[in-house]
Amino acid sequence: MIDLHTHILPGLDDGPRTLEESLCIVALLADLGFDHIFLTPHFRQGFFESSPSSVREASQQLRVALGNRLPAVRFSEAHEVHIGSVFDSHGRVNGFLRLGSKQPDILLELPRQPFPFELLSRTIDRLFFEGIRVVLAHPEKHPELSADPARYRGLCERGVKLQLNITSLAGFAGRQARRAAEYLCTEGMVHAMGTDTHSLAHAVEYVPKGMRRALKLLGEKRLRVITEGSELNLDSLGETHTWS
Numbered sequence: 196m197i198d199l200h201t202h203i204l205p206g207l208d209d210g211p212r213t214l215e216e217s218l219c220i221v222a223l224l225a226d227l228g229f230d231h232i233f234l235t236p237h238f239r240q241g242f243f244e245s246s247p248s249s250v251r252e253a254s255q256q257l258r259v260a261l262g263n264r265l266p267a268v269r270f271s272e273a274h275e276v277h278i279g280s281v282f283d284s285h286g287r288v289n290g291f292l293r294l295g296s297k298q299p300d301i302l303l304e305l306p307r308q309p310f311p312f313e314l315l316s317r318t319i320d321r322l323f324f325e326g327i328r329v330v331l332a333h334p335e336k337h338p339e340l341s342a343d344p345a346r347y348r349g350l351c352e353r354g355v356k357l358q359l360n361i362t363s364l365a366g367f368a369g370r371q372a373r374r375a376a377e378y379l380c381t382e383g384m385v386h387a388m389g390t391d392t393h394s395l396a397h398a399v400e401y402v403p404k405g406m407r408r409a410l411k412l413l414g415e416k417r418l419r420v421i422t423e424g425s426e427l428n429l430d431s432l433g434e435t436h437t438w439s
């Protein structure tokens with residue numbers, strides 16, 4: 196089972212500060228059934244600026260610290276790229292880690308504050324023009340989308356993949372996000388799932404509850420399809436490369 200979205204590398208962003216907590220989170224996620232964890236620190240200029248090499252280095256440290264424990268768990272590195280940091284000042288695609296090995300998929304993050312939907316629409320067009328496919332992180336959390344559910348369908352029809360936060364189903368992001376998450380599940384518009392874990396406490400409280408809810412809403416078969424990555428069409432779910 197894939198967790199496509201986590202912030203569990205210590206000291207890189209707003210995730211855990213210590214390697215010890217990272218290890219505890221990995222153990223918890225493994226215990227819940229996740230055997231392929233994407234390590235996706237924020238990529239946001241001026242706030243979180245982890246380089247691809249620093250992400251890989253932190254990932255390697257995590258692997259070394261794990262040693263022979265949890266041998267079934269695989270890790271992949273990618274960035275969760277803020278929409279304002281996709282392009283540099285010259286309009287070129289920044290050098291962030293992407294999903295997959297050959298296809299330049301991006302895990303795209305929207306602003307927390309209100310934003311014009313046109314910004315997302317234009318960015319998707321520019322990325323598609325560059326040959327980059329968009330996996331949109333936690334679309335259920337953004338009122339610009341949830342207030343107008345037709346936008347979700349429109350995004351899917353344009354080839355955008357939607358990554359749901361499991362924790363949203365447990366109410367972590369509030370009632371509106373939970374309802375939007377349920378809507379996406381029942382309408383067949385979830386293509387990937389992630390825990391978006393930032394801390395051990397966050398994961399303990401919300402991930403198991405969210406998973407139970409996901410199972411109820413989606414059913415075992417559909418949940419397996421989604422969490423195996425079948426909807427993503429990534430060429431490789433085991434490697435990541437820098438897109439630049």
Ligand SMILES: [Fe+2]
Nearest residue numbers: 200202275391
């Ligand atoms: Fe995130």
